[in-house]
Amino acid sequence: MEDPDGPRIFQGENATLDLVEKEKEAGWVRVKVEESWFTVERAFLARHSNYFSALFQSGMLESEQKEVYLKGGVHARGFLIALAVCKEENPTVCDPDELVDAVECAAFLQVPCLTEHLCDIIDSDNCLLLYHAAHIFGLQELFHGAALFLCDTYEDLRETAEATIPEDLLRYSQSLSPASYIAIGTHSPSMEQLRDSFRIVCYLDEKEEEWKHLTNLPTLCSTSMAGVAVLDNRLYIVGGVFGYGKDTLDGGFCFDPESGIWTALPGPQQPRKDFTFLGHEGRLYAIGGEFQKRCVATAECYDPQKGQWTLIQQAPRPVTSAACAVARRRMFVCFWKSPDTTDIYEYTPLKDEWKLATTMTRHQSYGHCMVAHRDNLYVMRNGPCDDFLRCLMDCYNITTGQWTAMPGHYINSKGALFTAMIRGDSAFTVKHMLTLEYTISAQEWKPRRQMKGFPKSGSLWTCLIRLPKTGPIEPQVDARGKKKEMPLKDGKEGFVDDIL
Known part of the structure; x- marks a missing residue:
């Protein structure tokens, strides 16, 4: 399996240089697998592989050799997949043997x-294989990611899991908390007395x-035209x-389900409402929105560790309520015109730049949301103005x-679909009268089961959070020694005793 780019001939003004000599000058190395x-x-190998970085800096004889022979622990297919991933080529890896080779290469x-x-390509087809392989080769991040997917x-x-996965691995997966579907109504700040x-x-x-009670919103917290997001299970x-x-309310709040407490955090440098x-x-991103009755394009990110907001490259154009999703660790935002x-832009944090990914043109009325499953983005939109309650979907x-128009109308008896969350191969949607779970297939979302709706009408915020399996959460105090607001149950002070 010779490198597809070689052998090559480099031409100069007076002579033709042999490929090997040119590669020596450029700092290339030949790797035999x-x-x-x-x-x-x-430099490419050292940048992407801790093994090669240590090898080239070791000062040993092998560090200066022009040829490296990898003995055991790596197969050619796995190494080829690694090179493709390092070049950001996003290879499709479906064959079980190739997946195991890739896991082995990543570990070695x-x-x-x-x-x-x-971790990004974990799905119901390969979850069990990757879980077992990651355990064998000691790839902890992949092991934990596959365990969470299996838990969900x-x-x-x-x-299949009980027939193929060792009992201790099944126990570990089942000891984890599955992602729970969370919903929040739209509220303005209240007063302690009311x-x-x-x-x-x-x-x-x-x-x-x-639906069951998890926690009360802090007194000064607003969910009306606010930004709601989950980061690191908070x-x-x-x-x-x-x-x-x-x-516009300046500031925000963070809820930690492990402790059951809310903490305050500063608001963005640019006060904004109705933003993405x-x-x-590890970062929170606030994009666009409205300030002083003006739509803005400014954007910034928040580092929870430092407690600081930092301005980033502004959005391609002013926008409010733009739908967003993360697919394959890539961040996409809809800019509806x-x-x-609908223009879908990708924002790349490392380069701090926006790039137009695709444009969708469909006859539609206002309002839509976007979710990601595997390497697909699903854009939900209202139907034509004469059939507003119909909810259509494009993938x-x-x-x-490529774009694909999904068949079917995604609607319940009380209104159109405005919010959705993806867990595993399921999509959860909720309205006041009905909560629906769909199974996501290549062709459509198939209704799987229906449950009670959210006990409050109006717009909803939804997200996924892993809730602890432990019992009551003891009251805690913050760094300033103040007692935290504890959840309320049935209108009285108390503990969260019905989480799971």
């Missing part, structure tokens, strides 16, 4: 981006098929409006760059 040779830049050569790629989809995979019994965060108890609510003038908000790779066009594949 099984019976195949790969010609790769040394310590290639973080290959490990991330394997255990009922679907139970029969508690609103509906100012609560609820979770869906899937066994009893109904719920963040930022901004929003208050008062008759719908003034999402968590990605009335009445017929964009970020690998092939």
Whole structure:
């Protein structure tokens, strides 16, 4: 399996240089894996592989050699997949033997981006294989990611898992907490003297098929035109409006389900409402929105560790309520243009740049949301103005760059679909009268089961959070020694005793 780019001839003004000599000058190295040779830049290998980085800096004889022979622990197919991932080529890996070779290569050569790629492609078809392989080769991040996926989809995979996965691995997966569907109504800040019994965060108890109380919103927290997102299994609510003038609220709150407490956090440098908000790779991103009755294009990110907001490259154009999703660790935002066009832009944090990914033109009215499953983006939109309650869906594949119109009308008896969350191969949607779970297939979303609706009408925020399996949460204090607000149950102070 010779490198597809070689052998090559480099031409100069007076002579033709042999490929090997040119590669020596450029700092290239030939890597032999099984019976195949790969010609790769040394700096490229050192940048992406901790194994090669340590080898080239070791000062040993091998560090200066122009040829490296990898003995055992790596197969040619796995190494080829690793090179493709490092070049950001997003290879499709479906064959079981190739998946195992890729896991082995990621573990032996310590290639973080290959490990991330394997975590990204975990699905119901390869979850059990990757889980077992990651355990064998000690790839902890992949092992834990596959365990979480199995935990979320255990009922679907139970029969195969119990027949193929060692009992101790099954126990570990089942010891984890599955992602719970969370819903929050739209509320303005309240007062201590006038508690609103509906100012609560609820979770869906899937066994009893109904919504249950999780925690109360902090008194000063607004979810009206606010930003709601989850990062590292913490719920963040930022901004929003208050008062008759719908003034912008400066600040936000963070809920930690492990402790059951809320903490305050600063608001963005640019006060904003009705903006796009999402968590990605350890940061929160606030994009666009409205300030002083003006639509803005400014954007910024928040580092929870530092407690700081930082301005980033502004959005391609001013936008409010833009739908967003993360697919394959890539961040996408919809920029809707009335009445017929939706531009989907990708924001790359490392480069701090926006790039147009695709444009969709469909006859539609206002309002839509977007979710990601595998390498697909699903864009939900209202039907034509004469059939507003119909909810239509289009699918964009970020690998092939192709759009597909999904068949069927996604609607319940009380209104159109405005919010959805993906867990495993299921999509959850909720309205006041009905909560629906769909099974996602290549052709359509197939209705799977229906449960009780959210016990409050109006717009909803939804997300997924892993709730602890432990018992009551003891009251805690913050760094300033103040007692935290504890959840309320049935209008009284108390503990969260019905989480799971």
